[in-house]
Amino acid sequence: xxxxxxxxxxxxxxxxxxxxxxxxxxxxxxxxxxxxxxxxxxxxxxxxxxxxxxxxxxxxxxxxxxxxxxxxxxxxxxxxxxxxxxxxxxxxxxxxxxxxxxxxxxxxxxxxxxxxxxxxxxxxxxxxxxxxxxxxxxxxxxxxxxxxxxxxxxxxxxxxxxxxxxxxxxxxxxxxxxxxxxxxxxxxxxxxxxxxxxxxxxxxxxxxxxxxxxxxxxxxxxxxxxxxxxxxxxxxxxxxxxxxxxxxxxxxxxxxxxxxxxxxxxxxxxxxxxxxxxxxxxxxxxxxxxxxxxxxxxxxxxxxxxxxxxxxxxxxxxxxxxxxxxxxxxxxxxxxxxxxxxxxxxxxxxxxxxxxxxxxxxxxxxxxxxxxxxxxxxxxxxxxxxxxxxxxxxxxxxxxxxxxxxxxxxxxxxxxxxxxxxxxxxxxxxxxxxxxxxxxxxxxxxxxxxxxxxxxxxxxxxxxxxxxxxxxxxxxxxxxxxxxxxxxxxxxxxxxxxxxxxxxxxxxxxxx
Amino acid sequence: xxxxxxxxxxxxxxxxxxxxxxxxxxxxxxxxxxxxxxxxxxxxxxxxxxxxxxxxxxxxxxxxxxxxxxxxxxxxxxxxxxxxxxxxxxxxxxxxxxxxxxxxxxxxxxxxxxxxxxxxxxxxxxxxxxxxxxxxxxxxxxxxxxxxxxxxxxxxxxxxxxxxxxxxxxxxxxxxxxxxxxxxxxxxxxxxxxxxxxxxxxxxxxxxxxxxxxxxxxxxxxxxxxxxxxxxxxxxxxxxxxxxxxxxxxxxxxxxxxxxxxxxxxxxxxxxxxxxxxxxxxxxxxxxxxxxxxxxxxxxxxxxxxxxxxxxxxxxxxxxxxxxxxxxxxxxxxxxxxxxxxxxxxxxxxxxxxxxxxxxxxxxxxxxxxxxxxxxxxxxxxxxxxxxxxxxxxxxxxxxxxxxxxx
Numbered sequence: 001x002x003x004x005x006x007x008x009x010x011x012x013x014x015x016x017x018x019x020x021x022x023x024x025x026x027x028x029x030x031x032x033x034x035x036x037x038x039x040x041x042x043x044x045x046x047x048x049x050x051x052x053x054x055x056x057x058x059x060x061x062x063x064x065x066x067x068x069x070x071x072x073x074x075x076x077x078x079x080x081x082x083x084x085x086x087x088x089x090x091x092x093x094x095x096x097x098x099x100x101x102x103x104x105x106x107x108x109x110x111x112x113x114x115x116x117x118x119x120x121x122x123x124x125x126x127x128x129x130x131x132x133x134x135x136x137x138x139x140x141x142x143x144x145x146x147x148x149x150x151x152x153x154x155x156x157x158x159x160x161x162x163x164x165x166x167x168x169x170x171x172x173x174x175x176x177x178x179x180x181x182x183x184x185x186x187x188x189x190x191x192x193x194x195x196x197x198x199x200x201x202x203x204x205x206x207x208x209x210x211x212x213x214x215x216x217x218x219x220x221x222x223x224x225x226x227x228x229x230x231x232x233x234x235x236x237x238x239x240x241x242x243x244x245x246x247x248x249x250x251x252x253x254x255x256x257x258x259x260x261x262x263x264x265x266x267x268x269x270x271x272x273x274x275x276x277x278x279x280x281x282x283x284x285x286x287x288x289x290x291x292x293x294x295x296x297x298x299x300x301x302x303x304x305x306x307x308x309x310x311x312x313x314x315x316x317x318x319x320x321x322x323x324x325x326x327x328x329x330x331x332x333x334x335x336x337x338x339x340x341x342x343x344x345x346x347x348x349x350x351x352x353x354x355x356x357x358x359x360x361x362x363x364x365x366x367x368x369x370x371x372x373x374x375x376x377x378x379x380x381x382x383x384x385x386x387x388x389x390x391x392x393x394x395x396x397x398x399x400x401x402x403x404x405x406x407x408x409x410x411x412x413x414x415x416x417x418x419x420x421x422x423x424x425x426x427x428x429x430x431x432x433x434x435x436x437x438x439x440x441x442x443x444x445x446x447x448x449x450x451x452x453x454x455x456x457x458x459x460x461x462x463x464x465x466x467x468x469x470x471x472x473x474x475x476x477x478x479x480x481x482x483x484x485x486x487x488x489x490x491x492x493x494x495x496x497x498x499x500x501x502x503x504x505x506x507x508x509x510x511x512x
Numbered sequence: 513x514x515x516x517x518x519x520x521x522x523x524x525x526x527x528x529x530x531x532x533x534x535x536x537x538x539x540x541x542x543x544x545x546x547x548x549x550x551x552x553x554x555x556x557x558x559x560x561x562x563x564x565x566x567x568x569x570x571x572x573x574x575x576x577x578x579x580x581x582x583x584x585x586x587x588x589x590x591x592x593x594x595x596x597x598x599x600x601x602x603x604x605x606x607x608x609x610x611x612x613x614x615x616x617x618x619x620x621x622x623x624x625x626x627x628x629x630x631x632x633x634x635x636x637x638x639x640x641x642x643x644x645x646x647x648x649x650x651x652x653x654x655x656x657x658x659x660x661x662x663x664x665x666x667x668x669x670x671x672x673x674x675x676x677x678x679x680x681x682x683x684x685x686x687x688x689x690x691x692x693x694x695x696x697x698x699x700x701x702x703x704x705x706x707x708x709x710x711x712x713x714x715x716x717x718x719x720x721x722x723x724x725x726x727x728x729x730x731x732x733x734x735x736x737x738x739x740x741x742x743x744x745x746x747x748x749x750x751x752x753x754x755x756x757x758x759x760x761x762x763x764x765x766x767x768x769x770x771x772x773x774x775x776x777x778x779x780x781x782x783x784x785x786x787x788x789x790x791x792x793x794x795x796x797x798x799x800x801x802x803x804x805x806x807x808x809x810x811x812x813x814x815x816x817x818x819x820x821x822x823x824x825x826x827x828x829x830x831x832x833x834x835x836x837x838x839x840x841x842x843x844x845x846x847x848x849x850x851x852x853x854x855x856x857x858x859x860x861x862x863x864x865x866x867x868x869x870x871x872x873x874x875x876x877x878x879x880x881x882x883x884x885x886x887x888x889x890x891x892x893x894x895x896x897x898x899x900x901x902x903x904x905x906x907x908x909x910x911x912x913x914x915x916x917x918x919x
Contacts, residue, residue, distance in 0.1 A: 426850075441862070
């Protein structure tokens with residue numbers, strides 16, 4: 001990207017090319033990440049019972065306390081009922097008809113990148129996730145760039161999770177020098193049991209909800225991050241989740257702790273192969289920000305949404321919550337949701353520390369037969385806490401989308417402030433856009449504002465674009481990009497490009 | 513069905529539910545009552561775990577039985593017009609009968625009361641004594657407002673009213689909903705025919721042990737107009753629920769409200785507007801002011817069906833928390849399936865604008881007066897669409913009185 005190009009042109013040019021490319025592809029081929037990887041895998045026996053929980057724990061060679069914790073959760077899960085309040089419809093899930101553990105054969109974690117099976121490395125390469133640090137450092141393999149140039153490149157440390165296990169974590173050594181712990185949660189259970197014990201389940205308790213409790217019992221892998229006091233994490237951290245095996249649920253668990261005065265930016269990406277059946281993804285993400293710490297958590301969710309007839313696709317039932325435990329701490333969620341057949345997801349912030357700040361920026365795009373019920377919760381408990389919610393929903397095709405959010409101000413949250421804006425855009429006459437905001441206020445000195453609009457693409461703007469020579473799909477993509485711009489701007493650079501590309505592909509076929 | 517069967521419809525009935533079961537038994541075994549009671553019994557008395565009642569726990573509010581308090585002052589007492597009074601004694605109908613105003617004890621268009629979504633409407637249909645069932649027909653323009661007074665005492669009281677406003681007719685309906693300390697549930701059905709125009713003005717006031725539910729269903733035909741404005745003072749628990757269905761193109765609805773809550777008072781303003789046909793309009797403004805210990809709730813929903821293109825609907829709820837310890841909960845909801853529509857909602861909850869207060873003070877207005885002026889104009893927006901000056905002034909004056917003693 002040349003420096004002398006104005007940002008508007010980049011957007012427009014990017015849109016042009018991608019839209020033209022996408023138009024060439026057939027409907028089902030739009031999903032670039034839909035391939036499967038042929039690698040020998042081992043599974044837990046199908047179904048879910050106490051033995052499976054023990055099996056997973058044993059596979060991970062977990063200490064007794066971890067197994068106890070899982071079993072406790074499993075026992076509780078048996079007494080719970082699947083929630084039905086969300087505006088989504090899907091056939092009843094048979095929890096006994098899935099594998100709860102799938103891992104590439106061999107050891108759970110490879111000693112070095114060279115031990116990772118070539119098929120898996122290939123998978124991530126195809127997805128644009130370089131796992132070889134050298135490639136990341138140099139940008140392109142074999143390019144003879146100088147070390148100085150290489151240092152200026154943005155670098156990202158990656159934890160790659162393939163079905164139920166973390167296969168490789170890059171840049172661990174370098175991060176260690178800064179005192180940052182970045183590893184899979186299975187490793188952390190062994191290496192830093194005290195930290196895990198202290199924080200696991202403190203933000204999303206075992207009993208939180210049906211899917212979170214299920215995750216507590218059978219979670220397979222995920223990422224553990226600890227940023228020590230006063231450290232600004234020297235690079236972006238990211239986890240890339242890949243579902244590969246057929247009939248497998250993915251239940252990852254992420255725990256990020258930012259100690260006093262630290263900062264971390266964390267990216268999360270997810271894809272899955274195209275399959276006719278529905279796959280379950282029930283993750284739990286817990287963030288803890290202590291005094292004056294800041295966590296920026298960005299997600300680009302691109303699970304397989306199902307085909308044009310609504311067959312297959314991922315059920316994405318995720319519990320994400322951040323706890324601003326310390327004074328003046330800040331947690332910011334940014335999400336671009338384009339995938340999944342059914343999404344049920346409400347990344348939230350508990351603003352416990354005085355003057356803590358929570359933010360939620362979201363773009364959700366649904367097309368085809370997708371259904372998404374997503375939003376956030378901002379729980380103001382501390383004094384002078386602030387939150388901001390910007391949600392942009394785009395519905396097309398036969399999809400339905402719901403923004404569901406809660407802003408709650410407790411009796412002690414003196415002088416709290418919230419601003420919420422949720423805008424919905426409908427493309428076509430067969431989709432739906434819904435808004436369900438909950439506002440609960442117990443403070444006279446709190447200021448809560450909520451605005452929502454629902455519109456379709458402006459005929460005038462479309463007409464203007466078209467008479468300037470843009471095709472209909474290009475014009476739609478351009479206008480949608482403008483509609484979601486507020487949120488795109490909040491994404492880290494590396495993700496913003498990917499997100500824009502995804503938006504174009506997701507809206508493919510939505511016009512006409 | 514035998515008596516024992518009715519008793520088993522509700523598992524582990526609360527004392528209030530037991531009261532309803534025995535009341536049902538004394539009313540006989542009419543098939544439609546039984547259907548309604550079964551619909552109610554499916555979930556029993558709504559409580560905070562029922563999504564639509566999360567901020568109005570009726571089950572908890574009815575744990576204690578009613579206590580008789582003083583009678584309630586009717587701000588509309590001086591308003592002339594044919595008056596129907598619903599009380600423990602039954603219905604008192606007007607002495608004189610203006611032209612185009614008829615009434616009867618037979619209901620005609622009853623359809624929604626057995627719905628499980630509306631447990632209190634179902635309960636009312638099951639338990640309303642025949643002496644408090646009334647159908648009012650308005651077939652010619654009325655020069656005076658038609659008044660409905662629902663005045664409950666400490667015992668349970670159920671009332672059912674059907675109001676049919678015939679084609680092209682204009683009418684103003686003034687409703688007073690009072691409760692001296694017991695439990696009352698009222699179901700009102702408005703059928704507004706083609707080109708008809710209805711202005712509905714509501715005043716609600718109750719003693720602090722009262723539990724009051726008013727459920728209204730409004731059906732709008734083509735090019736009809738329905739304007740509703742309510743002033744509510746709350747009760748121990750008070751729910752004013754309005755459901756509006758735009759059935760034919762060209763209908764217009766305004767559903768406004770203002771609520772003023774003292775310590776120990778609760779009000780829940782709930783509405784559900786369904787746009788089944790295109791080219792209809794809905795405008796909704798709800799304003800609230802709440803003191804310490806008061807609890808306000810607003811639940812608004814616009815549903816726009818797939819075919820309801822060119823719908824224009826706007827919803828606003830703004831609440832002032834006058835003191836710490838006040839509580840306001842809101843859920844302004846949109847469910848939209850048509851793409852060529854204009855739908856918006858806004859919600860605010862907080863205190864008076866500091867800048868406006870500062871400006872007024874530096875112009876020499878004392879703080880208390882400045883607050884009163886700002887709050888008055890804030891609340892008045894919820895009552896501004898009342899076209900009858902006398903009625904609007906009465907409610908504005910009532911609101912001002914409350915503000916004077918509250919600020």
